[in-house]
Amino acid sequence: MLLKNPAVMILDEATSHLDNENEALVQAALDNALRGRTALVIAHRLTTIRDADRIVVLDDGQLVEQGTHDELMALGGFYARQEQTN
Incomplete structure (x- = not known):
């Protein structure tokens, strides 16, 4: 995902099959990785998009x-x- 430096990232259900603990870890990493970028996040879990x-x-x-x-x-x-x- 971060081998290049994309200005725009699209995440489709990036945490959908994770338990709550692992979702929180991945979400924290994504928050950092997406800083300064445009992101289109497709999600059913509202915790994933709450800070959008x-x-x-x-x-x-x-x-x-x-x-x-x-x-x-x-x-x-x-x-x-x-x-x-x-």
Whole structure:
């Protein structure tokens, strides 16, 4: 992943099959590796995207919400409901 110095990185379910402990370790490494880069992160685990600058929420292929974690939680919509079920 870091043999080159890409300006943009795409991560598709990078931590999906990890237990919580290993997910936290990988997420910490990714946070450091992604600093100063643009990242497109595709995730179902909300812990993976909580600190993102912008979260785009899709439901059945349709854009339903976008914003920061705090903004989306304040909306009380789809994202907030998913967060509450986790």
